[in-house]
Amino acid sequence: MLEQCSSYVNIVNMKTNKSPTRQRDDALSKQRIVDAAISILDSDGEEALTFRALASSLQTGSGAIYWHVANKNELLFAAMNEVIIHSISGKKQDSDPIQAIRNIALLVFELVEEHPWLGNLISREPWQPGILLIIEEIAGSLQKMDIPEEKLFDFTSVFINYIFGVTSQNAANARGVKITSTNRLDYFHTVREQWASLDPVQYPAVKRMAKFIEHNDNEQFLEGIDLILSGIVSLN
Amino acid sequence: MLEQCSSYVNIVNMKTNKSPTRQRDDALSKQRIVDAAISILDSDGEEALTFRALASSLQTGSGAIYWHVANKNELLFAAMNEVIIHSISGKKQDSDPIQAIRNIALLVFELVEEHPWLGNLISREPWQPGILLIIEEIAGSLQKMDIPEEKLFDFTSVFINYIFGVTSQNAANARGVKITSTNRLDYFHTVREQWASLDPVQYPAVKRMAKFIEHNDNEQFLEGIDLILSGIVSLN
DNA sequence: ACCTGAACACCGTTCAAGT
DNA sequence: ACCTGAACACCGTTCAAGT
Numbered sequence: 001m002l003e004q005c006s007s008y009v010n011i012v013n014m015k016t017n018k019s020p021t022r023q024r025d026d027a028l029s030k031q032r033i034v035d036a037a038i039s040i041l042d043s044d045g046e047e048a049l050t051f052r053a054l055a056s057s058l059q060t061g062s063g064a065i066y067w068h069v070a071n072k073n074e075l076l077f078a079a080m081n082e083v084i085i086h087s088i089s090g091k092k093q094d095s096d097p098i099q100a101i102r103n104i105a106l107l108v109f110e111l112v113e114e115h116p117w118l119g120n121l122i123s124r125e126p127w128q129p130g131i132l133l134i135i136e137e138i139a140g141s142l143q144k145m146d147i148p149e150e151k152l153f154d155f156t157s158v159f160i161n162y163i164f165g166v167t168s169q170n171a172a173n174a175r176g177v178k179i180t181s182t183n184r185l186d187y188f189h190t191v192r193e194q195w196a197s198l199d200p201v202q203y204p205a206v207k208r209m210a211k212f213i214e215h216n217d218n219e220q221f222l223e224g225i226d227l228i229l230s231g232i233v234s235l236n
Numbered sequence: 237m238l239e240q241c242s243s244y245v246n247i248v249n250m251k252t253n254k255s256p257t258r259q260r261d262d263a264l265s266k267q268r269i270v271d272a273a274i275s276i277l278d279s280d281g282e283e284a285l286t287f288r289a290l291a292s293s294l295q296t297g298s299g300a301i302y303w304h305v306a307n308k309n310e311l312l313f314a315a316m317n318e319v320i321i322h323s324i325s326g327k328k329q330d331s332d333p334i335q336a337i338r339n340i341a342l343l344v345f346e347l348v349e350e351h352p353w354l355g356n357l358i359s360r361e362p363w364q365p366g367i368l369l370i371i372e373e374i375a376g377s378l379q380k381m382d383i384p385e386e387k388l389f390d391f392t393s394v395f396i397n398y399i400f401g402v403t404s405q406n407a408a409n410a411r412g413v414k415i416t417s418t419n420r421l422d423y424f425h426t427v428r429e430q431w432a433s434l435d436p437v438q439y440p441a442v443k444r445m446a447k448f449i450e451h452n453d454n455e456q457f458l459e460g461i462d463l464i465l466s467g468i469v470s471l472n
Numbered sequence: 473a474c475c476t477g478a479a480c481a482c483c484g485t486t487c488a489a490g491t
Numbered sequence: 492a493c494c495t496g497a498a499c500a501c502c503g504t505t506c507a508a509g510t
Contacts, residue, residue: 028474051503061476063505068474072503123401124408127430132439139441152441153448158398158460165359165401172360194363203368205375205388212389224394227467228460234470235463264493287484297495299486304493308484 028060030068034078038115041079045175046117049076077128080121084130087111088137097141098229104137105163105225109218112167119171123164135160146236158228166221188214264296266304270314274351277315281411282353285312313364316357320366323347324373333377334465340373341399341461345454348403355407359400371396382472394464402457424450 036057040049051072055062069075087107094100112118125131139156147155195203195210272293276285287308291298305311323343330336348354361367375392383391431439431446 050501052501055477061478062503063477064475066504123405126405127427132434132442136439136442139445143441143444150448153445153451154456154459155463156445157451157456158463161401161405161460162394162398163401164405165397165399168404169359169362169397169400191363198368203372205379206368206372208379209375209389209392212386215389215393220390220393223390224397224464227391227394227464227471229467230470231463231465231467234466286482288482291496297497298484299496300494302485 028058028064028068030078033058033065033068034075034082037075038079038083041117042115046120076121077125080118081128081130083115083118084111085133088133093137097144100141101138101159101229102222102225104134105159106218106222108134108163109167109221112171116171116174119168123168147232155232162224162228166224170217264294264300264304266314269294269301269304270311270318273311274315274319277353278351282356312357313361316354317364317366319351319354320347321369324369329373333380336377337374337395337465338458338461340370341395342454342458344370344399345403345457348407352407352410355404359404383468391468398460398464402460406453
């Protein structure tokens with residue numbers, strides 16, 4: 001009886017082009033909620049993720065979500081971990097520790113470029129499993145290099161701080177105006193004009209720097225990684 | 237007539253120990269609003285700064301604030317600039333550029349330690365005058381060193397990214413639990429236990445790092461600055 | 473056990489009305 | 492010109508009521 005009914009509904013829905021009301025598959029779960037949240041975050045940005053929007057996208061009541069997720073904070077960090085772990089778990093670590101550090105750094109950089117909402121989250125709870133995975137990659141690579149064991153934590157922290165600093169700043173920029181390859185030159189032009197028009201007494205160095213503002217974000221980011229790396233190497 | 241009346245009010249208020257209703261001194265201004273905002277942010281944290289709380293602390297209506305300040309964002313950045321500029325303008329730059337960079341870095345570090353609400357703000361709008369002042373300090377110091385002119389912007393960015401990365405992360409930590417000298421050891425103990433209990437297959441390096449987690453924040457921060465500096469020096 | 477959706481206690485911001 | 496404070500359009504979260 002029930003089966004007949006539900007298959008009838010399916011046929012009707014196929015005709016009307018609406019998704020069928022599958023009792024089993026449609027059941028809420030933390031996984032489904034987190035996935036729906038990620039899709040909203042990716043397509044419409046972080047301010048678009050509300051419990052009302054999420055509930056309507058899942059075709060349920062806003063309170064139902066609280067049965068599976070404690071609050072918005074937990075939801076956001078679950079989304080962050082999901083995205084980070086999915087991205088890292090596929091990659092294989094380079095045998096050269098220096099290259100491995102560059103790789104993980106660039107991976108995080110590109111991940112935040114793709115999901116700007118990560119920027120606010122990534123540096124806020126270092127004990128999250130996804131974040132620990134990033135720390136592990138860097139600490140593991142440093143361990144292979146010839147550095148004193150007691151320096152391991154300090155050096156790892158320096159990399160983490162730099163990487164998260166860059167990504168959260170990049171995410172902040174991206175939140176303002178989405179930068180495409182076409183408007184990128186306009187963007188540089190605007191900032192250069194702005195810097196060039198600064199007070200020469202208060203900001204002489206910034207003014208002089210204005211003409212070199214054009215740069216590739218990835219390259220500049222890696223330059224920082226390389227600077228820290230060569231600082232570490234030159235210490236030994 | 238009016239003067240008589242107001243001096244009468246003053247006398248009465250002196251007796252009742254209430255502040256007099258000075259028509260001139262009590263007038264709202266952006267400066268007074270920003271100062272009141274800073275004092276709320278410093279004493280009760282960033283989530284305590286609402287227009288209602290601000291209005292009641294200024295003994296006015298919430299809408300009155302909007303006559304002097306466009307919105308909350310403008311208010312927050314005005315508060316940030318106020319605090320940064322006040323802190324920087326007093327200091328004199330060290331003649332040694334390397335020491336000057338360490339000084340400005342440490343100044344920003346300690347400023348965010350003192351005002352944790354700066355952490356969220358500091359890396360979000362690089363064109364703010366206070367932020368430009370920090371950039372200027374670093375760029376100006378780098379200029380004195382013997383580095384190629386076209387590297388100036390990249391190197392400055394690396395420092396800025398690292399400094400803002402550390403400070404925003406520190407502020408995030410401070411937002412969780414206020415760390416005092418007494419509970420600091422407990423904090424290290426907790427994190428060490430937590431790291432030590434991690435899965436040895438997934439997190440071997442983090443586990444091994446656990447015993448070195450005890451550190452001085454300022455020293456670790458400066459170690460990163462020195463690493464970047466020696467990276468720059470070793471390049472020449 | 474799981475879901476519903478109205479209700480609650482907040483926000484930032486606006487705006488007619490006052491002085 | 493400047494201030495008042497009720498009102499508006501939102502939030503995250505709770506909870507009695509349903510299945």
